[in-house]
Amino acid sequence: MTDKDFNLSRRSFIDRVLTATAGAGMATAAPWAVSAASAAAGAEPVKSNPVRLGVIGTGDRGRALIQNIAKSRNCTVVAICDSYAPNLVKAQQWAPTARRFADHREMLDARGIDAVVIATPLDTHAKLCFDAFDAGLHVWCEKAMARTIADCGAMITHAKAAGKILQIGHQRMFHPTYLNALKRARAGEIGTLTQIRASWHRNNAWRRAVPADANDRQINWRLYRDRSAGLMTELATHQLQVGNWFLDAVPTRVIGSGSICFWKDGREVYDHVALIYEYSGGRKLIYTSLLNNARYGCEEQIQGSKGTIEPELGRIYQEVPAKVLALQRMHKDVARGHKRTVPIGGATWFPELPVTTPGESLGWGEYDETMLQFEGFGEAVRAGKPLPGLLRQAYQASVASLLGEQAMDQNQAMTWPTNLVAI
Known part of the structure; x- marks a missing residue:
């Protein structure tokens, strides 16, 4: 270049x-x-x-x-x-x-x-x-x-x-794709936001080889409780910020479950977490992270009444009207006095599989x-002077990640703290 x-x-x-x-x-x-x-x-x-x-x-x-x-x-x-x-x-x-x-x-x-x-x-x-x-x-x-x-x-x-x-x-x-996604969500293109699904899935031990001149706590510090909250602080904090940002709020409370499910190698932090963050109005952010399956990788799905935005993939999808099932259509036909051919032995119910339409690109940043x-x-x-509003977003994301850890450790719902520092 x-x-x-x-x-x-x-x-x-x-x-x-x-x-x-x-x-x-x-x-x-x-x-x-x-x-x-x-x-x-x-x-x-x-x-x-x-x-x-x-x-x-x-x-x-x-x-x-x-x-x-x-x-x-x-x-x-x-x-x-x-x-x-x-x-x-x-x-x-x-x-x-x-x-x-x-x-x-x-x-x-x-x-x-x-x-x-x-x-x-x-x-x-x-x-x-x-x-x-x-x-x-x-x-x-x-x-x-x-x-x-x-x-x-x-x-x-x-x-x-x-x-x-x-x-x-x-x-x-600072990512143009995310900024464009937020702009379009704010403009109402996907309707009322009610749920965000986010995940960060990997398939590796997250453990690094320790050189002869170092020790495990020094190299693999992410696996020790006093040094890190593991998946919550090293990965989830990214996506909790995105959730707070798009929902324009902080959670009211969080519940969750964490476990050392697969990598039983002496680590102290969870290798599998699943949490639900509740927001005002019944809105929710559902978060999972694990270290033994990478099929769904890193993604966020911003779900509204009119569509879905997946900023990590750079796509926006409009909601597709549900198909009318055969028996429901026949019932409406009878009520209207309308006649049409009715297939015998045809399916009366179909599973609601994921929508596979390509959606529309949100654009990608060149830098x-x-x-x-x-x-x-x-x-x-x-x-x-600090860039306005930036630190508040970061603080709230860090608090959310650590609150999620507490919810999993204590096996109970944790409410949003009321004694946070004002920004």
């Missing part, structure tokens, strides 16, 4: 975001995307005085973020940090001029950065955020926010006290939404 192609792709991408977010309704639903895209559309594509980022955590996810930051217009990685040396070595190829640190405090003390990117195990997020805010830096942090609901709130409180930006990495909120969320973060850092 040439520089010219790159700039044209960015323009097309930004145009799609602006088109998807156009209108007063979308300005309310996704004000962060409107702000970020508008700022990016009016700026030069060449990096000029970029926001200097220090990345803490250079494992698989951290290295992926570094690559996306490299594509951004207004951010650059000038420092990388990881306590595990092999990760630093791997990350260096994507940030060859960045200074390397084994201790995040040394990186913060060295200065020369404007903000930090945190891509470390979940249980370390809150402490790293606090240290960054104390050092006078802005923070971009991976989702979920923290291991406990209390720490999620504390991160927001610290950010406010320090006057710094805290942005959480929910990239779907990675992770890149765009960093451009939004860069604009926020430069302006000294």
Whole structure:
């Protein structure tokens, strides 16, 4: 791809975001995307005085973020940090001029950065955020926010006290396909939304090989309860945010069941979860995640009275009128005095199988939404103001994921907390 192609792709991408977010309704639903895209559309594509980022955590996810930051217009990685040396070595190829640190405090003390990117195990997020805010830096942090609901709130409180930006990495909120899906749902194209079905199914142990110079808790931290809520914080938080977003609400309560059903290898977190999140008006989000069957993969089905949107697949489907069964049709014919041939021995009932119509495309973004969320973060850092509404969505998604864990652990319905931090 040439520089010219790159700039044209960015323009097309930004145009799609602006088109998807156009209108007063979308300005309310996704004000962060409107702000970020508008700022990016009016700026030069060449990096000029970029926001200097220090990345803490250079494992698989951290290295992926570094690559996306490299594509951004207004951010650059000038420092990388990881306590595990092999990760630093791997990350260096994507940030060859960045200074390397084994201790995040040394990186913060060295200065020369404007903000930090945190891509470390979940249980370390809150402490790293606090240290960054104390050092006078802005923070971009991976989702979920923290291991406990209390720490999620504390991160927001610290950010406010320090006057710094805290942005959480929910990239779907910058995805043109999702933004267009939300716009069309808000316009009433699929009628009244009553249910969302979401799943994230995989077929692997989610366990990584442990090198000789490391230990299992260090490499497989997602499998330990004190470090992670497993499927709920590493996967479900994505889709719970989507559910809250499309239903324009937070759950009133959640019930669920979790188990270590298949991978009986000493892990502490569930490998199979099923939950129902209830919203006002009887609406529901039904969520499942498991690690031994990938047939349905990662998807959301936004179901309304007039149709269904599947944003992960980029499709919108209009509701197909139900067929009139043969006996019902004959009854109506008799009532009207209408005569027609009646087949003998024909089927009087058919199973209601899934609709297989191809639906309509919602369009696809030509650029990675992770890149765009960093451009939004860069604009926020430069302006000294967070993108409006973004942190509230992330906070509520993290709370929902941790509340779901509590419902499964306690085997009882958990109501939405009333003592959350105001945003």
